[in-house]
Amino acid sequence: xxxxxxxxxxxxxxxxxxxxxxxxxxxxxxxxxxxxxxxxxxxxxxxxxxxxxxxxxxxxxxxxxxxxxxxxxxxxxxxxxxxxxxxxxxxxxxxxxxxxxxxxxxxxxxxxxxxxxxxxxxxxxxxxxxxxxxxxxxxxxxxxxxxxxxxxxxxxxxxxxxxxxxxxxxxxxxxxxxxxxxxxxxxxxxxxxxxxxxxxxxxxxxxxxxxxxxxxxxxxxxxxxxxxxxxxxxxxxxxxxxxxxxxxxxxxxxxxxxxxxxxxxxxxxxxxxxxxxxxxxxxxxxxxxxxxxxxxxxxxxxxxxxxxxxxxxxxxxxxxxxxxxxxxxxxxxxxxxxxxxxxxxxxxxxxxxxxxxxxxxxxxxxxxxxxxxxxxxxxxxxxxxxxxxxxxxxxxxxxxxxxxxxxxx
Numbered sequence: 217x218x219x220x221x222x223x224x225x226x227x228x229x230x231x232x233x234x235x236x237x238x239x240x241x242x243x244x245x246x247x248x249x250x251x252x253x254x255x256x257x258x259x260x261x262x263x264x265x266x267x268x269x270x271x272x273x274x275x276x277x278x279x280x281x282x283x284x285x286x287x288x289x290x291x292x293x294x295x296x297x298x299x300x301x302x303x304x305x306x307x308x309x310x311x312x313x314x315x316x317x318x319x320x321x322x323x324x325x326x327x328x329x330x331x332x333x334x335x336x337x338x339x340x341x342x343x344x345x346x347x348x349x350x351x352x353x354x355x356x357x358x359x360x361x362x363x364x365x366x367x368x369x370x371x372x373x374x375x376x377x378x379x380x381x382x383x384x385x386x387x388x389x390x391x392x393x394x395x396x397x398x399x400x401x402x403x404x405x406x407x408x409x410x411x412x413x414x415x416x417x418x419x420x421x422x423x424x425x426x427x428x429x430x431x432x433x434x435x436x437x438x439x440x441x442x443x444x445x446x447x448x449x450x451x452x453x454x455x456x457x458x459x460x461x462x463x464x465x466x467x468x469x470x471x472x473x474x475x476x477x478x479x480x481x482x483x484x485x486x487x488x489x490x491x492x493x494x495x496x497x498x499x500x501x502x503x504x505x506x507x508x509x510x511x512x513x514x515x516x517x518x519x520x521x522x523x524x525x526x527x528x529x530x531x532x533x534x535x536x537x538x539x540x541x542x543x544x545x546x547x548x549x550x551x552x553x554x555x556x557x558x559x560x561x562x563x564x565x566x567x568x569x570x571x572x573x574x575x576x577x578x579x580x581x582x583x584x585x586x587x588x589x590x591x592x593x594x595x596x597x598x599x600x601x602x603x604x605x606x607x608x609x610x611x612x613x614x615x616x617x618x619x620x621x622x623x624x625x
Contacts, residue, residue, distance in 0.1 A: 219305035221245070221297075222608040225285075226310040227349025229341065230254060232284045235604045236297055239305075239612040242605065245297055250284040260284075262291040281348045285356060299357055306361040307353050308611030310401070310603070311346045312451075313339035314366030315392060321369070321610040324350055324362040332364065338392065338449060363611040370404040371397030371435070371442045378444045378537075395453070397435070397445035399427045405606040406547045406599045407437040413584045413597055414543060424534045424544045426527065426561070427601065428551035430458035430500060434527075436534040444537050446530055452487060455530060456523045458500035461491035463526065493519050502550045502557065524560040531561065535568050543595040544570060552600050553580070558587065562596055569593030 220240045226233040232250040237243065248262040258278035263271040272291065278284050289299045309324070313335045322328055329347065336343045346364075354362055379395045381388060388394060403425045410425075411418040418440035425435045432455040435445040446454030446462075456462045464487070472478045478486070486495075494500040496519035499508070508516035535541050546558050555577050562572045569592060576587040581598075588596035 219303050220612075221301070221303045222305055222611050223292075223299070223307045224310070224604045224607045224611070225307060225349050225353060226604075227281060227345045227352075229345045232281065232288065232349060233604075234288055235608070236292060237605065237608045238303075239608060239616075242609075246292060246295060248288060248291060250278060250287065253278050253281060253284050258284075260287055260291065262288075264295045264297075281345075282352045282355070285349070285352045289356060304357075304360065306363055306611050306615045307357065308363045308365055308607045309346060309350050309353070310367070310607055311350075311364045312342035312367045312398065313396065314364070314368045315396065316372060316394075318364070318366045319369055319372040321363050321365045321614050323614065324354070324364050328364060338396075361615045363614055365401060365607045365610050367398045367400045368396045370400030371395075371445050373441045374443060374445065381448075393449055395445070395448040397433070397442070398447045398451045399431070399433045399435075400442075401603045401606040401610075402427050402547060402601040403433070403435045403437065403442065403445070405603065406545055406601050407435070407440065409584055409599045410543050410545045410597055411440070413586070413599065414595060416542075421542045422538045422540050424531060424538070424541060426531075426544065426546050426551055427548045428455075428527075428546060428554075428557065429548035431460065432457045432462075432548075432550070434530040434534060436537045438538055444534065456526045457492040459489050459492045459494045461487045461495070493523060496522060502554050506554070506556055520556075520560075524557065527557075527561045528565070531565065531570075532568070541568070541594050543597055545597040545599050547599050547601040552598055558596075558598070570596060572596055 221236060221238050224235045224237065230253045234248050235244055236246045238245055244265050246262065246264050248260065250260045252258045256277045258276060260274045261271065278287060292298050311332060315335050317331050332343055332347055350362060350364065381393060383393065406425050407423045408418050410423050411421040414421060423437045425437060427433050431451055433445060433447045434455060436443050452460050454462050469483055472483050492500060493505060497505060497515045499505050505516045505520055509520060531544060546552065550557055558577055559572050562570050571589055571592045572587055573589045582600055584597065584599040586595055586597050
């Protein structure tokens with residue numbers, strides 16, 4: 217095929233992130249973000265990359281996702297990169313929840329849209345926005361393959377004993393209650409990139425991936441295959457996050473309902489938006505929390521300690537799950553930039569073969585790198601995630617074999 221460009225769209229409830237990539241050399245041609253869709257203060261930032269790099273911005277109301285993608289198309293066309301270009305091979309869409317039905321990237325048709333819609337009850341904040349983005353893009357280029365890449369797909373390899381909750385199996389099956397996991401495109405990309413950093417094949421490496429952003433998750437990857445992950449039915453389970461509680465006694469919900477008189481919606485808001493670091497100290501930005509700690513703020517220090525304690529528990533648990541660990545790798549905003557978090561998470565785990573070199577850990581870099589001493593039995597690494605590249609790679613691999621193109625000929 218001669219078309220080699222892929223447009224990656226990540227449609228949120230009030231935003232659209234996008235990147236246009238050329239898969240011949242994995243270069244980025246343009247990136248952008250539309251924010252506050254549906255508000256009077258909507259804002260679009262578009263950057264053309266390459267030798268003549270330039271950034272343009274526009275403000276004013278953008279009514280809906282349709283208008284947002286029309287604006288994106290206009291910006292791309294202004295750079296000679298329009299959606300009508302014969303060089304555009306496909307559009308890849310991030311979809312958060314694919315359940316157990318979608319285990320790999322999938323060319324979108326009506327049956328796919330129907331299944332994504334059926335999964336809205338387990339991803340009410342994300343799947344509706346993802347669907348809107350797909351349908352809008354289909355309206356703009358109905359002749360072009362549109363590929364859904366699912367956050368959950370990488371984790372569908374988990375064995376049943378890791379994916380199942382210990383509740384009545386009939387009820388679990390009826391309501392599809394199980395552990396799905398999220399951030400899958402990041403975990404897939406980073407585990408593979410870590411193997412490359414170590415100079416080994418992915419199938420020969422066991423990796424613990426720590427995706428630490430405002431949302432945070434851990435995964436145990438054995439030979440390139442996910443065998444456990446910290447998020448569950450929803451992205452609420454697992455690590456302490458920016459505004460989410462992570463692991464918690466489920467009876468807390470009953471207690472808040474019966475004793476506190478809180479409604480289910482109020483409890484949902486509490487656990488997803490007013491918990492985690494924000495609930496503990498009023499800040500969910502690790503940089504601000506570190507500044508407050510340096511100034512002697514005890515509340516910020518407690519939030520940091522709770523965050524790191526949970527993180528260390530998962531590192532230890534996944535060492536047990538994997539048996540042999542070749543690398544522990546930090547990624548995403550906090551993982552890539554917060555040296556204090558990395559140091560505290562690994563400190564005291566020498567019995568697991570883990571250690572951090574202070575000088576290496578202090579270096580700020582956008583490159584994948586080792587931060588463990590040369591003598592360490594287990595590598596500790598920082599690997600910047602690239603979910604857009606992973607989505608583009610999976611999308612292009614699917615359409616390049618001709619199957620997707622035949623379906624849209």
